[in-house]
Amino acid sequence: MAVSPRIELVAGGLSLSRLVFGAWRLLDGQRPDGDAVARLIDTAVDLGLTSFDHADIYGGYEVEEAFGAGLARWKGRREGIELISKCGIMLASPNRPQNRLKHYDTGAVHIEASVERSLQNLCTDYLDLLLIHRPDPLMDADDTARAFERLVTAGKVRAVGVSNFTPEQFDLLASRLPFPLVTNQIEHSVLETSALTDGRLDHAQRLGYAPMIWSPLGGGSLFTGEGAREQSVRAALQAVAAETGAGDISTIAIAWLLRHPARLVPVLGTMKPERLAGLVKALDVTLDRQQWFAILEASEGRAVP
Numbered sequence: 001m002a003v004s005p006r007i008e009l010v011a012g013g014l015s016l017s018r019l020v021f022g023a024w025r026l027l028d029g030q031r032p033d034g035d036a037v038a039r040l041i042d043t044a045v046d047l048g049l050t051s052f053d054h055a056d057i058y059g060g061y062e063v064e065e066a067f068g069a070g071l072a073r074w075k076g077r078r079e080g081i082e083l084i085s086k087c088g089i090m091l092a093s094p095n096r097p098q099n100r101l102k103h104y105d106t107g108a109v110h111i112e113a114s115v116e117r118s119l120q121n122l123c124t125d126y127l128d129l130l131l132i133h134r135p136d137p138l139m140d141a142d143d144t145a146r147a148f149e150r151l152v153t154a155g156k157v158r159a160v161g162v163s164n165f166t167p168e169q170f171d172l173l174a175s176r177l178p179f180p181l182v183t184n185q186i187e188h189s190v191l192e193t194s195a196l197t198d199g200r201l202d203h204a205q206r207l208g209y210a211p212m213i214w215s216p217l218g219g220g221s222l223f224t225g226e227g228a229r230e231q232s233v234r235a236a237l238q239a240v241a242a243e244t245g246a247g248d249i250s251t252i253a254i255a256w257l258l259r260h261p262a263r264l265v266p267v268l269g270t271m272k273p274e275r276l277a278g279l280v281k282a283l284d285v286t287l288d289r290q291q292w293f294a295i296l297e298a299s300e301g302r303a304v305p
């Protein structure tokens, strides 16, 4: 059985499993109880997926608590896994009646309060990684950096990063910190390829941090999408799956991400154990250049210039 190896996000820094378990959809189906979550954690860890991606807002602010109930029952060691969370998005939600509208808050007061709640909900006393969820037009980089420094010094957070930032936004926050931002978690897949050309993956490669990749299967539209792009990408993935004899289109879609030299770290969204096992097989598949470009061509609807 394929098992995910590990990856250092920056040289000598925090290491995660090469494939990460994304918890966003944990409560999408029937609400799992603590025992069911503990079994899911076991399934992931057995596949080498020791890193779990959260955010305060997932499930309308309820996923972290449901996951924490599972962690409290789980028999493994806390040090054997990595917990990632995010903050900064303020949802208009029955669980946050004070938010009159969706907005962002990357101020130190909010960041530190959000981390305290995440720690409590996840039944842990530290996060391995904290990310600012989205760029905030009102971000005061000095204030945000002060919160990061205090949280790291207090041992409540081991490492910090960002999500959905442009290279310029990343550089601004990094310029105020005495330690590196270890990742930018961005959307990228065979159906959403803008990071290849807008500088985000070049920035990651230049600074040497491994970007985390969300919706690596297009959020499921790879399987359900009816558009010309989805159909053409599915056909290209099927052709490569047949050529390599390795897995199905989902395996090849993840292998396409792993082939990029910026060391992408896909965050997998499925809650189904058998699908997780199929995706881990991607770690044993290395696409050659022409297979990789055939998938890009199918996605962009034209050959490269």
Ligand SMILES: NC(=O)c1ccc[n+]([C@@H]2O[C@H](COP(=O)([O-])OP(=O)(O)OC[C@H]3O[C@@H](n4cnc5c(N)ncnc54)[C@H](OP(=O)(O)O)[C@@H]3O)[C@@H](O)[C@H]2O)c1
Residues within 6 Å of the ligand: 021, 022, 023, 024, 025, 053, 054, 133, 163, 164, 185, 186, 213, 214, 215, 216, 217, 218, 219, 220, 221, 223, 250, 267, 268, 269, 270, 271, 272, 275
């Ligand atoms: N930083 C950010 O702004 C941000 C934004 C969005 C997400 N994220 C993170 O990224 C993680 C992954 O995002 P995602 O859930 O959109 O990822 P994804 O892996 O692209 O999509 C997961 C969806 O695809 C479906 N799926 C997977 N394999 C399938 C298959 N073989 N056949 C049919 N359907 C399949 C899943 O359904 P089943 O569950 O039924 O398998 C699920 O609904 C999230 O959990 C979250 O941690 C971060």
